[in-house]
Amino acid sequence: MKTFPKGGVHPPENKKASGSAIEVLPLPKSVRIHLSQHLGAPAEPIVAKGDMVKAGQLIAKSTGFISANIHSPVSGIVQKIEPAPDSSGYKRPAIFIDVQGDEWMETIDRSPNLIKFPDLNSEEIITRIGRMGIVGLGGATFPSHVKITVPKGKKAEILIINGVECEPYLTSDHRLMLEKGEEILVGTQLLMKALRVNKAVIGIESNKPDAISHLSTLCARYPDIRVETLQVKYPQGGEKQLIKAITGREVPSGRLPIDVGAVVHNVGTAFAVYEAITKNKPLFERIVTVTGKSMERTANYLVRIGTPVTELIEATGGMPEDTGKVINGGPMMGQALPLLDVPVTKGTSGIVLMPVTESNRRTTMNCIRCSRCNSVCAMGLEPYFLMSLGEAKRWDDMEQARVMDCMECGSCSYTCPSGRPLLDYIRLGKNSVNRLIRSRSK
Amino acid sequence: MSATNLLTISYSPHQFGSESVQKIMYRVLIAMVPAFAVSLIFFGLGALAVTSIAVVSCMSFEYLINRFMFKAGSTLWNGSAAVTGVLLAFNVPSNLPVWMIIIGSLVAIGIAKMSFGGLGKNPFNPALVGRVFLLISFPVQMTSWPKAIESRFAYLDAATGATPLAILKEGIKNGQPLSDLMKEVPGYAQMFLGNMGGSLGEISALALIIGGLYLILKKVITWHIPGSILATVVMFTGILWMIDPGKYADPLFHLLAGGIMLGAIFMATDMVTSPMTPVGQIIFGAGIGLITCLIRIFGSYPEGVSFAILIMNAFVPLIDKYVKPKRFGEELKNG
Numbered sequence: 001m002k003t004f005p006k007g008g009v010h011p012p013e014n015k016k017a018s019g020s021a022i023e024v025l026p027l028p029k030s031v032r033i034h035l036s037q038h039l040g041a042p043a044e045p046i047v048a049k050g051d052m053v054k055a056g057q058l059i060a061k062s063t064g065f066i067s068a069n070i071h072s073p074v075s076g077i078v079q080k081i082e083p084a085p086d087s088s089g090y091k092r093p094a095i096f097i098d099v100q101g102d103e104w105m106e107t108i109d110r111s112p113n114l115i116k117f118p119d120l121n122s123e124e125i126i127t128r129i130g131r132m133g134i135v136g137l138g139g140a141t142f143p144s145h146v147k148i149t150v151p152k153g154k155k156a157e158i159l160i161i162n163g164v165e166c167e168p169y170l171t172s173d174h175r176l177m178l179e180k181g182e183e184i185l186v187g188t189q190l191l192m193k194a195l196r197v198n199k200a201v202i203g204i205e206s207n208k209p210d211a212i213s214h215l216s217t218l219c220a221r222y223p224d225i226r227v228e229t230l231q232v233k234y235p236q237g238g239e240k241q242l243i244k245a246i247t248g249r250e251v252p253s254g255r256l257p258i259d260v261g262a263v264v265h266n267v268g269t270a271f272a273v274y275e276a277i278t279k280n281k282p283l284f285e286r287i288v289t290v291t292g293k294s295m296e297r298t299a300n301y302l303v304r305i306g307t308p309v310t311e312l313i314e315a316t317g318g319m320p321e322d323t324g325k326v327i328n329g330g331p332m333m334g335q336a337l338p339l340l341d342v343p344v345t346k347g348t349s350g351i352v353l354m355p356v357t358e359s360n361r362r363t364t365m366n367c368i369r370c371s372r373c374n375s376v377c378a379m380g381l382e383p384y385f386l387m388s389l390g391e392a393k394r395w396d397d398m399e400q401a402r403v404m405d406c407m408e409c410g411s412c413s414y415t416c417p418s419g420r421p422l423l424d425y426i427r428l429g430k431n432s433v434n435r436l437i438r439s440r441s442k
Numbered sequence: 443m444s445a446t447n448l449l450t451i452s453y454s455p456h457q458f459g460s461e462s463v464q465k466i467m468y469r470v471l472i473a474m475v476p477a478f479a480v481s482l483i484f485f486g487l488g489a490l491a492v493t494s495i496a497v498v499s500c501m502s503f504e505y506l507i508n509r510f511m512f513k514a515g516s517t518l519w520n521g522s523a524a525v526t527g528v529l530l531a532f533n534v535p536s537n538l539p540v541w542m543i544i545i546g547s548l549v550a551i552g553i554a555k556m557s558f559g560g561l562g563k564n565p566f567n568p569a570l571v572g573r574v575f576l577l578i579s580f581p582v583q584m585t586s587w588p589k590a591i592e593s594r595f596a597y598l599d600a601a602t603g604a605t606p607l608a609i610l611k612e613g614i615k616n617g618q619p620l621s622d623l624m625k626e627v628p629g630y631a632q633m634f635l636g637n638m639g640g641s642l643g644e645i646s647a648l649a650l651i652i653g654g655l656y657l658i659l660k661k662v663i664t665w666h667i668p669g670s671i672l673a674t675v676v677m678f679t680g681i682l683w684m685i686d687p688g689k690y691a692d693p694l695f696h697l698l699a700g701g702i703m704l705g706a707i708f709m710a711t712d713m714v715t716s717p718m719t720p721v722g723q724i725i726f727g728a729g730i731g732l733i734t735c736l737i738r739i740f741g742s743y744p745e746g747v748s749f750a751i752l753i754m755n756a757f758v759p760l761i762d763k764y765v766k767p768k769r770f771g772e773e774l775k776n777g
Contacts, residue, residue, distance in 0.1 A: 009459065012457075168457065250772075252771045253771045324450050325450045325451075327456055331455060331457040332454060333454050338449070338451050340449075352456075354456060354457075356450075358457070359450040365463055365562070366561050367562050368466070368562045369562065369713050369716075370713045374718055374719065379770040379771075380767045380768050380770045380772070381767075382767060405769065405770065410455030411455075413458070414455050414459050415459045415461060416461075417463050417465070421453075423453065423454070427453065
């Protein structure tokens with residue numbers, strides 16, 4: 001079984017919700033759609049207060065190459081456009097819509113029929129994906145049309161579909177692979193066509209044998225696509241790690257996957273691409289796992305973007321008494337929510353409720369130089385050294401020590417026996433080095 | 443919402459491994475049990491007395507310094523002071539007077555460890571600093587070795603004899619042929635089990651290897667440091683032995699005699715004072731092996747493991763500066 005060669009950790013999987021089939025969450029009374037729910041420039045609203053909108057209608061336009069369109073997830077009336085706290089707790093502009101009925105744009109094909117081979121060329125597919133506001137659904141929310149636009153002079157050779165889902169607790173990709181397998185394969189074919197590659201590999205960790213066998217069976221009818229079973233190891237879902245595991249190629253420091261001929265998309269994105277191209281449906285809903293150690297019921301919901309997190313928790317039986325932390329995403333890379341009435345965005349893969357006993361950081365002790373952080377770092381960095389440079393504010397030296405290679409997987413902080421906040425200092429360093437780089441180019 | 447707790451906000455990761463400093467230290471203590479048991483068999487009362495005094499005084503000094511000089515919370519139960527205590531005891535003869543053990547503990551904990559800021563900050567192995575301080579200050583008491591088994595029920599009044607390494611050093615200095623000297627030292631099987639004179643924890647290679655395997659199995663240490671030390675000793679002494687077997691002892695003798703096993707498995711592998719990268723650790727180990735052999739064969743002391751480790755401890759920052767782990771994406775492979 002393949003895996004990436006260096007580093008990695010094995011956090012307890014806790015994938016309690018893997019047996020819960022995808023349920024459609026009832027529509028909320030109102031939704032809040034932040035204009036910045038993708039990496040890059042925020043979208044610009046094209047609706048005004050009082051406007052009637054339908055589900056799937058464009059409500060905010062992409063404002064640059066790295067930006068994405070946003071479509072209304074519901075039908076109703078635009079109530080206001082004003083800043084409101086997003087999952088970071090900071091106020092950012094958002095469109096508020098009061099839900100009325102559930103009327104979709106007439107252009108959207110709502111039938112469940114599988115459409116296999118739409119007759120479109122590469123450019124048409126890319127344009128359509130861009131228009132439908134599709135972003136990377138693995139969590140990074142990078143606009144997908146940018147990723148499939150191969151820059152001049154580069155050539156894509158292989159498409160990798162990321163079904164690894166190495167984050168503990170999360171099961172949304174797992175369920176999607178089980179329930180929408182064929183759709184994912186058609187989406188994969190469309191992405192292959194867009195990229196002009198004739199080879200795609202779906203990487204899945206061996207802890208999801210049902211998904212592996214299901215997709216492998218389906219792949220018999222799609223000879224260009226195959227499933228690769230990967231050894232369970234976090235952070236296998238990291239783009240560079242996945243490429244290394246599957247192709248053996250290493251993306252050089254500071255470069256992009258396309259530099260080694262690879263393009264990686266999440267299974268969720270492949271499904272969204274399928275819906276966008278064959279059903280004409282923009283990205284306005286996604287699968288969200290709601291789970292937690294003390295939750296009696298766990299679920300995977302099909303949720304409209306903009307639905308408040310509180311509704312998801314309520315629908316799953318409410319917050320357990322002992323909840324001490326609510327995480328947007330998985331426990332390794334997710335974000336602790338400061339408020340619970342924030343909305344689901346395109347990047348929300350799960351809501352994890354941590355018991356209060358597991359919510360606090362551990363006491364920090366001196367570094368005992370055990371070297372565990374070095375050995376778990378999948379990028380071959382020295383987290384202990386970066387932290388000490390960070391404490392001394394030696395940003396130039398941090399840049400030399402390749403702090404920018406860090407993908408913030410958190411394995412170092414996870415493994416430290418002294419409970420040291422290694423990643424906190426590395427993040428501080430990355431921000432400061434970014435500032436340095438920007439000031440240099442001025 | 444039914445929850446009554448305030449929500450905690452912190453940056454990721456939100457989940458942590460179960461490893462802790464305390465667990466690591468307790469594993470080291472467990473790994474030292476076989477060697478301690480052997481020392482009880484061969485040195486009896488003395489071993490028990492010296493080890494208890496060293497552990498109690500090391501822990502006391504750690505507590506007192508933390509409490510009254512650092513005015514900080516107690517670090518007593520993380521186990522590191524106890525480890526230093528046992529290691530210090532392992533590195534001294536089993537008939538060392540109480541007050542010397544206490545001075546050794548004070549130097550180990552007070553000077554070598556706490557004066558640099560406590561656990562993790564010390565550049566030199568505390569137990570070895572304590573031992574070398576005692577060796578230089580009290581050379582007579584530190585080199586009078588109780589005879590194994592004979593002196594089981596004695597402490598200060600134990601009958602003493604020379605260690606195998608000392609027999610060789612003295613003999614060669616007096617011009618005796620090696621073949622005669624080798625008859626005076628115990629057989630290799632006896633040395634392997636620990637039936638010879640020496641510091642109380644260093645005698646049994648067997649017990650130390652068992653402890654070392656446990657540490658490797660529990661991922662407290664890796665093979666790099668002990669492996670490279672022992673390999674260097676075998677190579678260096680092996681070359682000399684092949685050149686002149688009448689003058690130089692064979693590699694096996696050098697592996698079984700003295701503190702090389704204790705040093706390689708328990709002293710040099712101290713995380714705080716050894717390099718961070720596997721390659722750095724091999725360089726570090728090779729340096730220790732080389733310096734040990736140079737002192738043993740050409741130096742004036744019969745044994746040199748402690749000096750070798752302390753000297754190489756000083757090179758650790760330099761090694762860590764120049765030996766870096768292989769970065770991901772450093773070279774374009776198949777790309």
